[in-house]
Amino acid sequence: MQTQEEKKVLDKKFDVLNVINKTYADSSEYDLNDTLIYLSKVISQTKNKNKELVKSNFSKFVECRIVLEEILQDIKKKGFDKDFSSDIFKNIKYVKNNFNPIKCIDNYSRNQKLIIINKYKTLFNIKSLLSGSFDKQERFVEIYKEAKLQYKEVENSKFMQNIWNSIKDITIQFLEKLYAQITDEKNNYMEVLYIFNLYFQVAEIKTDRKIMNTLLVNFKEKCLDMPFTNKGIYLKEINYFFLKTIIHLDKDLQKNCIIYLFQKIKLVFSESNFEFIDIWIFKYTNLLPDDLELEVKDVYYVNLKSLKKDIIDNFIDKNQLYDSYIKIRKILYKNEMYLVNHKVLNIIKTDSENITLEKSEDIEKYFLELNRFDKFLQSETDDFDDIKRQILNNILRKKISVFKNFLTSTQSKSKKLMEIIRIIDKLPDYYEIIFKGVIPVLENDKVILFFVNKILNIEGPSLNNQQTSELENLMPQFGFILHNSTI
Structure with a gap:
């Protein structure tokens, strides 16, 4: 069943001259001729499709008519009550009305023309629309993006190609205007980022080194100009600017941008306590956009690793x-x-x-x-x-x-024995190892060796008369060493 909107479209008078004047006001004779050929082909194809639709389903139309006539005859013969008959007639009328649009081939073709023109009206009028919005940057970009989407659907048409190519001059002028604003020192970095975003939505070439270098320089200058009084706000800001910048750079400039970012982070961390670093370090694990190349990501994570090494060196x-x-x-x-x-x-x-x-x-x-x-x-x-x-x-x-x-x-045997006592006292778990380590030296002094032979679990040395006399003189003070392995 037709909606009210569909009825309005079909009933609306189609003024050919009015449509042509509005749509092709700025077009050349060549453009109009090309458009006429293109639309004629579309209309012809639509008519043929509609004819085939009726032709291929003709038997069904005949069958429907026969069935409807049989129903009417049956009602007349059997004499159903008035209300029931009225409902039947309404339903039959509803069915008939649904077939009417199929029969109205001329109306359908006219409607198709309107649909095509309305669907691509931004593309058909792109040049005049962009000219009228040249000083309204956001509107210019919106029109350009909308027309580009429409153009992608019909880009094989030579006529549409001519329309699209006709806006090259005005888009170049628009980009030059944006670039002048980007390089204007009066604009702050937030404004510059916004203008960059507009620029890249219109620029056909996304790898313009001049514009990329300008963007990277702006990022570095912004990092230098920002106040360092609040380290948390500083890091939050440079993270934001980093993400807005890196997506517009090519691979080698992205690497440069990453290295510079970590230089600034290291500077902040070098003047921060561990509690501050503990909060911020994890923000950099997942900061990087996912769509960057693996080679660029590697540079990022190498710098992150270096940052963590610095933290370890500073806080261990x-x-x-x-x-x-x-x-x-x-x-x-x-x-x-x-x-x-x-x-x-x-x-x-x-x-x-x-x-x-x-x-x-x-x-x-x-x-x-x-x-x-x-x-x-x-x-x-x-x-x-x-x-x-x-x-x-x-x-x-x-x-x-x-x-x-x-x-x-040391020559004094008393001093040697005093040192032995000190070692036994201070290092009860290790003195045996120490004494065993000096056995070759102790063997040169048999009197001292005699005092520690039990500790070392070795046989006592043989002493001559002089050594025996020395031992007897030392026994009153150090004799306990012979009877105790631990003092």
Whole structure:
């Protein structure tokens, strides 16, 4: 059933001259001739389709007519009541009315003309519409985009190609006008970004190096000009400008833009506490647009990794190694943990070379602290236990070396025995290892060796008369060493 709108369109008088005057006011004779040929073909094709529609379904029309006549005859014979007959007649009339548009081929063709003209009216009038909107930038872009969508549907038509090509001069003038505004120092960066957006919606060539370089320079200048008083606002702003800029650049300029962004981030982070960094670092994990090339993304994530390395270097505290280590782990993903693990391992190895631990308690405390890293570092390196053993060996090796030098340079047996007592007292867990490490030196002083032979679990040396006399003189003060392995 026809809608009210359809009836209005079909009943409306079609004024050919009026349509031509409005649509082709700025067209040449050649354009009009080309249009006439194109529309004639469309009309001819539509007429043929409609004729074929009726022809191919003619038998159905005949059958419908016969059925309707049979129904009428049946009603007359059987004499149905007036209300029922009235309903039947209404239904038959409804069916007949639905066939009327098919018969009205001329009206249908006229309607098709209007549909075609209305559908592509922006494209048909593109030149005059753009000229009238040249100083209204947003409207110019809207008209251009709408006409371009229409043109894509009919771009194989030579006539439509001529219409589209006719706007090249005015679009070039429009882009030059926008570029002048972009380079105008009076415009702030927000205005420049907005103009850039308009520019790229009209520009046919999206890889104009001049315009891209200008955009990148504007981004860098904006980052430099922005106040640094509020670091959070600063990062939020440069992130926004970065995203608005990078989508319009080609690959190598995108890389340049990324590198510059991270230079600014590193500068901010270098002056920030860890709590601030903890909030902001994760924003950069998912900041990058998805549609960038893999090569560009690689540059981004290499710089992000470098940024995290800087954070590790700045916030790993040797005096609170474990606590700072745990804190930094929170800003790293699983596949990044090796960054801080390697850093901590290097610190442990380096510091162990310079560490001074006088007592067994100090050594024990030191290794208890190292043991806190076991569940993290043992997954990173299988030889973490070996590293700890190596550290202990280095500590004891130093003590053996110091004790050896002391025994070699000291003549007084009393002083030597006092040092032995001190080592036993301070290093109850390790003195046996230290004493065994200096056996070759002790063998040169059999009196001293006699005092520690039980500790070393070796046979006591044979003493001559002089050595026996020295031993007897030392026994009152140091004899307890012979009877106790631990003091």
